[in-house]
Structures are given as C-alpha cells and as structure tokens.
Amino acid sequence: MTEPTVVASAMSGGSAAEAADAIIGSLRDGLGGATPALVLFFASTEQPHEELAPRLTEAFPGAVVLGASSAGEFTEVGDRKGQVSALAVAGDFAIHAGLGRGLKHDPAGAVTRALAEVPTTHATLPHRAGVVLLDPLSGTGEEATLIAASVLGPDVRLAGGAA
Incomplete structure (x- = not known):
C-alpha cells in the first residue's frame, strides 16, 4: 500500500536548543504521526549548525537530516532573519545524501x-x-x-x- 506524502514546515529562533525543540515539536505536529524520510533545515549563520543537526537527527531517527546556512529563513507562513526554518517530508521515499567538498576549485x-x-x-x-x-x-x-x-x-x- 502506498504511504501518503505528508509535508510539515516550521520556523523558530532563540538559542539552538530552543529553536531545535520548537522545530521538532512543530514538525511532529505537522506530520501527524507520520515518520519523515527527510528533514531539511536552513539556519542563519547566527545559529550553531553543530548543535542543531544532532538534535534534529536524534529526534527523527531513520530520517536523512540535511542542513545549510541561509541569509534569511522562510516558510509558507513568512520570513525572518537570525532563525532556523525546517521542512520534513514523510511518504514512500528512499532518500540518499552526499557531500562534495572543494566546490570552488574542483x-x-x-x-x-x-x-x-x-x-x-x-x-x-x-x-x-x-x-x-x-x-x-x-x-x-x-x-x-x-x-x-x-x-x-x-x-x-x-x-x-x-x-
């Protein structure tokens, strides 16, 4: 049976712990019990990615969690600066990720x-x-x-x- 696609988004600020906790709660609520295959987060350079990524990874076991810095954060609700925005996708997906270093020179x-x-x-x-x-x-x-x-x-x- 095909699993329905469910998408949830969230945005929050404050400390990394506060932002992560708020985002985790909002994404879980938005997913309505569905298990995400992918969680993408975009964080201001004011937010410590090295603290956000492990919290999101722990909160959503089995999901591929990817993050990037941003020059402004947004969801369908609005936009802000100095925050973290995130998107979670659940459904019949097989997610794979890779990292390529040295983009500037090669x-x-x-x-x-x-x-x-x-x-x-x-x-x-x-x-x-x-x-x-x-x-x-x-x-x-x-x-x-x-x-x-x-x-x-x-x-x-x-x-x-x-x-």
Whole structure:
C-alpha cells in the first residue's frame, strides 16, 4: 500500500536548543504521526549548525537530516532573519545524501564525490529527484548544477538553492 506524502514546515529562533525543540515539536505536529524520510533545515549563520543537526537527527531517527546556512529563513507562513526554518517530508521515499567538498576549485570533482554513493535506480520507486544545496560564495554554483544535471540525467528533476 502506498504511504501518503505528508509535508510539515516550521520556523523558530532563540538559542539552538530552543529553536531545535520548537522545530521538532512543530514538525511532529505537522506530520501527524507520520515518520519523515527527510528533514531539511536552513539556519542563519547566527545559529550553531553543530548543535542543531544532532538534535534534529536524534529526534527523527531513520530520517536523512540535511542542513545549510541561509541569509534569511522562510516558510509558507513568512520570513525572518537570525532563525532556523525546517521542512520534513514523510511518504514512500528512499532518500540518499552526499557531500562534495572543494566546490570552488574542483566543481566536477565535488559533484562526483557528492553523488558517489547515490544509487542510480531503486527496485520499487521509479521516479528520482535531486536537491542541490551549494555555497554561493564558491562562484561555481551554476557550473556545479549543470554538472549534476548532466551526471544524473534528463529524468532527474533538480531543485535547490544557495544563500
């Protein structure tokens, strides 16, 4: 049986602990008991990512938790500065993640390293999509996105951003 897709979002500020606790509570409420496959968070550079990521990972075991810095945080409710926003997605998804270091000096190598452990097919899920989060200060974001699109192929829809 197909599991319904459920998406929840949240935004909060304060200390890392306060923001994480509020976001965890809001995401759980929004998911209505569904288990997320993916949790994405975007945090101001004022927020300590090294404190946020472990809290979110512990709160959502089994989910792939990814984070990025942001120059402004938003959800469908509004936007703020100095905060943390997050998105959780539950449903029939197989989530894989990779990290490619050295984007500024070697965009092709960084993309290759990021995609090295990502499978090209799945036995029961026929559709694929990619989320690309880049460091805009690298100056190679457009090139890296084009490389990712080329490597992944025309059947993979890409979304993402850099802030």
